[in-house]
Amino acid sequence: MEYFLSEEQKMICELAKRIAEEKIKPVREHYDETEEFPWPIVEELAKVDLCGVYIPEEYGGTGGGVFELCLAVEELCKIDGGIALVLAATALAAFPIMLFGNDEQKKKYLPDIAAGKKLAAFALTEPGAGSDASAIQTTAKKEGDSYILNGTKCFITNGGEAQIYIVVTMTDKVKGSRGASIFIVEKDTRGFSFGKKEKKMGIRGSATRELIFNECKIPKENLLGREGQGFIIALKTFDVSRPGVAAQALGIAAGALEDAIKYSREREQFGQSISSFQAIQHLLADMATEVEAARALIYATARMIDKGPKTRVTKESAMCKLLASDVAMKVTTDAVQVYGGYGYMREYPMEKRMRDAKITQIYEGTNQVMRNEIALALIKEAARAKK
Amino acid sequence: MNFIVCIKQVPGTTEVKIDPKTNTLIREGVESIVNPFDSYAIEEALRLKERMGGKVTVISMGPPQAESALREALSMGCDEAILLTDRAFAGSDTLATSYILARGIKKIGEFGLVICGKQAIDGDTAQVGPGIAEKLGVPAITYVKKIEEINETRIRVERMMEEGYEVIEMGFPALITVVKEINEPRLPSLKGMVRAKKAEIHMWNASDIVCENSRIGQSGSPTIVNKIFTPPPRKGGETILGDPEEQAQKLVEKLRQAKVV
Ligand SMILES: Cc1cc2nc3c(=O)[nH]c(=O)nc-3n(C[C@H](O)[C@H](O)[C@H](O)COP(=O)(O)OP(=O)(O)OC[C@H]3O[C@@H](n4cnc5c(N)ncnc54)[C@H](O)[C@@H]3O)c2cc1C
Ligand SMILES: Cc1cc2nc3c(=O)[nH]c(=O)nc-3n(C[C@H](O)[C@H](O)[C@H](O)COP(=O)(O)OP(=O)(O)OC[C@H]3O[C@@H](n4cnc5c(N)ncnc54)[C@H](O)[C@@H]3O)c2cc1C
Numbered sequence: 001m002e003y004f005l006s007e008e009q010k011m012i013c014e015l016a017k018r019i020a021e022e023k024i025k026p027v028r029e030h031y032d033e034t035e036e037f038p039w040p041i042v043e044e045l046a047k048v049d050l051c052g053v054y055i056p057e058e059y060g061g062t063g064g065g066v067f068e069l070c071l072a073v074e075e076l077c078k079i080d081g082g083i084a085l086v087l088a089a090t091a092l093a094a095f096p097i098m099l100f101g102n103d104e105q106k107k108k109y110l111p112d113i114a115a116g117k118k119l120a121a122f123a124l125t126e127p128g129a130g131s132d133a134s135a136i137q138t139t140a141k142k143e144g145d146s147y148i149l150n151g152t153k154c155f156i157t158n159g160g161e162a163q164i165y166i167v168v169t170m171t172d173k174v175k176g177s178r179g180a181s182i183f184i185v186e187k188d189t190r191g192f193s194f195g196k197k198e199k200k201m202g203i204r205g206s207a208t209r210e211l212i213f214n215e216c217k218i219p220k221e222n223l224l225g226r227e228g229q230g231f232i233i234a235l236k237t238f239d240v241s242r243p244g245v246a247a248q249a250l251g252i253a254a255g256a257l258e259d260a261i262k263y264s265r266e267r268e269q270f271g272q273s274i275s276s277f278q279a280i281q282h283l284l285a286d287m288a289t290e291v292e293a294a295r296a297l298i299y300a301t302a303r304m305i306d307k308g309p310k311t312r313v314t315k316e317s318a319m320c321k322l323l324a325s326d327v328a329m330k331v332t333t334d335a336v337q338v339y340g341g342y343g344y345m346r347e348y349p350m351e352k353r354m355r356d357a358k359i360t361q362i363y364e365g366t367n368q369v370m371r372n373e374i375a376l377a378l379i380k381e382a383a384r385a386k387k
Numbered sequence: 388m389n390f391i392v393c394i395k396q397v398p399g400t401t402e403v404k405i406d407p408k409t410n411t412l413i414r415e416g417v418e419s420i421v422n423p424f425d426s427y428a429i430e431e432a433l434r435l436k437e438r439m440g441g442k443v444t445v446i447s448m449g450p451p452q453a454e455s456a457l458r459e460a461l462s463m464g465c466d467e468a469i470l471l472t473d474r475a476f477a478g479s480d481t482l483a484t485s486y487i488l489a490r491g492i493k494k495i496g497e498f499g500l501v502i503c504g505k506q507a508i509d510g511d512t513a514q515v516g517p518g519i520a521e522k523l524g525v526p527a528i529t530y531v532k533k534i535e536e537i538n539e540t541r542i543r544v545e546r547m548m549e550e551g552y553e554v555i556e557m558g559f560p561a562l563i564t565v566v567k568e569i570n571e572p573r574l575p576s577l578k579g580m581v582r583a584k585k586a587e588i589h590m591w592n593a594s595d596i597v598c599e600n601s602r603i604g605q606s607g608s609p610t611i612v613n614k615i616f617t618p619p620p621r622k623g624g625e626t627i628l629g630d631p632e633e634q635a636q637k638l639v640e641k642l643r644q645a646k647v648v
Pocket of ligand 1: 089125131157158200362365372
């Protein structure tokens with residue numbers, strides 16, 4: 001389908017594709033096997049300016065937005081669904097700075113992120129607070145010109161590797177969801193350490209780790225927005241970051257589809273290529289239709305976010321993630337089917353895609369939570385229309 | 388130091404088609420790329436500039452389409468690009484090409500080092516680099532695989548040989564041609580691509596670079612191409628299996644059959 005990309009957007013796709021094909025493809029199995037962190041790829045992305053595609057030029061980026069981020073992530077994920085998280089998860093943490101940071105905070109953190117010198121991480125989840133974010137226990141207590149952080153975050157992408165952490169805490173438990181505040185915490189701050197590094201089913205080239213705050217003292221300048229704004233910032237961040245997760249899912253699915261089509265034309269059984277069997281053809285037709293539908297929704301949403309007024313886009317963003325991740329799970333499962341027994345073997349890139357796809361239904365809000373949010377938005381809209 | 392890189396646009400495939408009447412390359416409908424060896428030349432120039440300061444100018448002789456090769460060089464970080472293009476250049480052989488490029492380089496002005504690829508993957512003669520040096524009256528070292536030392540006045544390089552390498556030193560201005568062992572070319576950057584898209588490519592014709600008409604194009608080209616063909620791809624050899632004794636026996640048998648022994 002023709003999406004009328006600008007020259008610069010085409011360049012982003014072309015570059016991301018070259019990085020994926022030339023730099024990531026030869027090492028994707030290595031990172032999947034070893035669960036090492038792909039620092040050499042971060043360097044490659046940095047060198048070609050892909051780390052700052054969604055960051056304004058005044059902060060060292062190339063001035064694109066959510067759409068540019070999605071294009072890069074999609075292209076990278078066609079080859080590997082996990083490594084691209086160095087970019088996507090960093091964006092998840094850069095967005096709150098872009099949306100709510102003051103001038104000094106933006107100047108201090110965004111240029112290094114755009115240049116790929118520093119990665120960032122967004123830390124909300126805790127052992128007792130997953131879908132129910134309001135249950136977080138990490139606290140920040142004001143003491144003079146500082147805040148003291150205590151608590152543990154878990155499952156944090158880029159944990160241990162990133163330099164910049166966006167940490168959601170409770171500053172005033174009594175106020176409930178209006179008592180949360182977000183802080184920027186730098187690695188190597190005293191009292192901030194890393195715990196368990198998770199061993200995962202998929203996206204194994206991405207680091208997922210525990211963050212431990214023990215009497216961690218940070219300057220009050222590191223408060224993002226105002227005290228009590230924590231959850232609003234988190235929700236508005238998810239509004240713009242979820243299309244990125246959707247793009248990850250889209251890339252995984254599109255890569256699987258591409259390979260499945262190719263394989264079906266090469267593999268022969270009963271004296272003919274398996275692509276001549278209608279059963280396979282219909283599988284491919286459904287896969288392609290679903291991938292294109294997901295892409296159209298993501299591109300439209302991303303463009304709306306970048307161009308539109310600053311209204312909430314919770315519903316559309318949630319729809320992107322819901323659709324694309326479900327499509328990714330289905331398409332990768334079917335792609336394994338097209339490959340038959342070879343699809344199940346780790347020597348081929350298919351079973352990995354199925355493992356990688358699964359996470360997109362879970363993080364940045366599970367798909368059950370996505371449905372909750374979409375439905376809530378629908379009901380609110382209907383109620384507002386009636387008034 | 389001012390660095391000049393000569394790049395040639397070549398067909399992106401090894402299966403070049405030849406016009407049987409004119410014995411020239413059919414370029415229509417073939418995707419064009421920067422001659423791969425010239426990417427190493429670009430990369431080396433950029434690295435030298437990063438180390439020593441200065442400026443990298445890329446120059447190419449070719450039809451107007453060769454502009455895209457120059458833009459790619461700009462997107463990798465080269466500062467300026469010049470296309471030598473004129474109908475009168477058509478049909479130039481390596482001698483005329485070298486003359487034209489040398490005239491272009493003269494017009495650019497002062498330079499320290501000219502860097503060329505080892506050879507073009509279509510023409511394959513490896514003559515143009517040394518040819519330019521000859522016309523410019525500067526020393527040249529071909530097949531450079533490593534720059535050992537460089538300062539404002541001299542350069543010492545390792546020159547690839549069939550077995551081992553030579554270490555050679557020369558003074559500036561000078562020319563080198565490089566082999567792929569010298570570096571790994573960078574990808575273009577996004578900012579570089581955006582800049583390259585808007586950049587002006589200087590177009591110089593025969594009169595801009597003050598050429599003698601008798602030395603360019605067909606009339607300036609003593610080479611006559613009688614026949615051009617793609618050599619048939621090499622057939623895979625035969626593998627003789629078995630333990631060493633068996634293998635030797637089978638081999639001798641075959642050699643006898645072939646009346647070699
Ligand atoms: C690899 C990985 C990386 C991650 N990276 C980050 C990160 O960078 N930063 C971060 O903060 N977090 C991160 N997470 C955490 C992730 O966002 C949470 O795992 C996710 O939000 C779900 O929370 P949970 O695991 O506690 O599941 P739970 O909330 O316990 O959910 C369990 C099940 O119950 C369902 N459920 C829960 N509540 C409802 C409801 N109200 N209605 C219907 N169904 C419901 C869920 O859909 C799910 O099926 C990451 C997780 C993983 C696995
Ligand atoms: C199929 C074929 C047909 C030909 N037909 C004719 C013909 O009919 N009449 C005729 O006179 N000649 C003809 N030629 C010769 C052709 O024009 C020259 O070969 C060419 O100009 C340069 O030689 P090369 O490709 O061998 O480059 P090489 O000498 O192998 O190139 C070495 C290096 O020199 C530099 N360089 C070479 N060419 C250029 C350029 N144009 N611009 C900038 N830098 C350059 C590059 O750095 C390159 O890496 C033909 C060549 C071929 C392959």
